[in-house]
Amino acid sequence: MERELLLLGLLRRTDMHGYQLHEFINQNMVSCIDLKKPTAYFLLEKMADKGWITQTETHEGNRPPRRVYQVTAEGERVFQRLLRENLAEHHPARFTGDIGLTFLDTLLPSEARDLLLVRRAALREELENVRAIPVHSGSSQLVIEHRARHLQTELDWLDELIERLG
Amino acid sequence: MERELLLLGLLRRTDMHGYQLHEFINQNMVSCIDLKKPTAYFLLEKMADKGWITQTETHEGNRPPRRVYQVTAEGERVFQRLLRENLAEHHPARFTGDIGLTFLDTLLPSEARDLLLVRRAALREELENVRAIPVHSGSSQLVIEHRARHLQTELDWLDELIERLG
DNA sequence: ATCGATATAGTCAAAATTGACTAATCAGAA
DNA sequence: TTCTGATTAGTCAATTTTGACTATATCGAT
Numbered sequence: 544m545e546r547e548l549l550l551l552g553l554l555r556r557t558d559m560h561g562y563q564l565h566e567f568i569n570q571n572m573v574s575c576i577d578l579k580k581p582t583a584y585f586l587l588e589k590m591a592d593k594g595w596i597t598q599t600e601t602h603e604g605n606r607p608p609r610r611v612y613q614v615t616a617e618g619e620r621v622f623q624r625l626l627r628e629n630l631a632e633h634h635p636a637r638f639t640g641d642i643g644l645t646f647l648d649t650l651l652p653s654e655a656r657d658l659l660l661v662r663r664a665a666l667r668e669e670l671e672n673v674r675a676i677p678v679h680s681g682s683s684q685l686v687i688e689h690r691a692r693h694l695q696t697e698l699d700w701l702d703e704l705i706e707r708l709g
Numbered sequence: 710m711e712r713e714l715l716l717l718g719l720l721r722r723t724d725m726h727g728y729q730l731h732e733f734i735n736q737n738m739v740s741c742i743d744l745k746k747p748t749a750y751f752l753l754e755k756m757a758d759k760g761w762i763t764q765t766e767t768h769e770g771n772r773p774p775r776r777v778y779q780v781t782a783e784g785e786r787v788f789q790r791l792l793r794e795n796l797a798e799h800h801p802a803r804f805t806g807d808i809g810l811t812f813l814d815t816l817l818p819s820e821a822r823d824l825l826l827v828r829r830a831a832l833r834e835e836l837e838n839v840r841a842i843p844v845h846s847g848s849s850q851l852v853i854e855h856r857a858r859h860l861q862t863e864l865d866w867l868d869e870l871i872e873r874l875g
Numbered sequence: 876a877t878c879g880a881t882a883t884a885g886t887c888a889a890a891a892t893t894g895a896c897t898a899a900t901c902a903g904a905a
Numbered sequence: 906t907t908c909t910g911a912t913t914a915g916t917c918a919a920t921t922t923t924g925a926c927t928a929t930a931t932c933g934a935t
Contacts (some may be wrong), residue, residue: 562884571847574839574856577802582922584885609884636743638804638859644851673740681737685810689866690740693804696862700855728914748892750915775914876935883930892921900913905906 544625545642546578546586547595551614551622552646554596560609561587575640587612595621626650630658633665638693656708663701670694710791711808712744712752713761717780717788718812720762726775727753741806753778761787792816796824799831804859822874829867836860 549572553564565583568576587610590596595618598610614622629643630650647655673691676682715738719730731749734742753776756762761784764776780788795809796816813821839857842848 560884566883567847572852574801575848575852579923580884581886581924585921635740636805639802639856641852641855644855645849647851681733682741683811685813685870686738686741686807689807689810690805692862692866693859696858700858704851726914732913745893746914747894747916751891878935879933881930881932884928886927887925888923889925890921890923893917893919895917895919897916898914900911902911903909905908 545629545640546576546582547590548622548625548629549576549578549642549645550583550586550590551595551618551625552642552649554612554614555619555622558611558613560611562609564612572645575642575645590618594618627658630655631661633662633669635669638697652708656705659701659705659708663698663705666694666698666701670698711795711806712742712748713756714788714791714795715742715744715808715811716749716752716756717761717784717791718808718815720778720780721785721788724777724779726777728775730778738811741808741811756784760784793824796821797827799828799835801835804863818874822871825867825871825874829864829871832860832864832867836864 549568550564553559553567559567561584562580564587565578565580568578568583587596591598591612594615596612596614598612600608600610602608626643626646626649630647650658670691673687673694676687678684715734716730719725719733725733727750728746730753731744731746734744734749753762757764757778760781762778762780764778766774766776768774792809792812792815796813816824836857839853839860842853844850
């Protein structure tokens, strides 16, 4: 759901059409996410179906029509929910593309802090688990060591973020 | 291609059938990759089509037949190529699931070292680029800072790995 | 004014991925 | 022994994702 979070978050700032959204993401968030154009349109259509956003077709001359999207009241509620979920959950497979960070400033620092505390707990647990993997399991020692390092970096980062907020 | 690299690498060690492969990956490499069962079978079929592996159907009583896979000579060549590509390339979107590490010990330390040197160069370049992003670009400062940290961790890790090998 | 190159805006068929399923076997409890 | 739940082995339809495409507009050079 973090792609939906991103699209909602951007549209909440400014109404945009599909191409514009995709361009923005491609220019400013490459390091964060790789969202292909057709996927963006696909997600937008799905979100429109669910009533999270509405489309306004604008015809200009002979051009292909542009569909500008606006976040609905329901979409706003979904954004709020997704943002909180994203911040509180520890997604084990990604230290990159932490979309929630982009919209952290839309929350009260105290609430943001509480959500990150939940995440930190899960992160700590995983780090302990990884450190507890016996040497002669089927998994590669290098892979485990590598992961432990990034988990530690993530933990340090969260610690600092939490401190900044509190 | 790193899923193919993984499957080839595992099959190169021991012949296995699809379910076995999936189980092994799921038990020992969760932190590394999330390969769903149907995707595993899909990839195996594709690899068999390309002649990288061969299937041997074994019927046992009334069971659904098991297809045991073996790496062909061509598959072995592809494995060697994919491993080298994987080690030398800096994949910007993942600090997790570095499959190449699992099979690093199949190379001569000196060659492994050379490949990782290429990767380190690309990594350094990205870190510089990320650090050079102006504060008032469209991207979130937190996201950039977050990425820079993990890139630095990755760089330190590579430095150490390279030293260990040289 | 016109030609080519690039930017804008979106679509589509083909390929890949997934959740949910079938179906047989096995291990232990009643 | 027979029932139940877990394990083994793989498949399938529906959903998602992608590369390649259409088509107009715009901008700079000739």
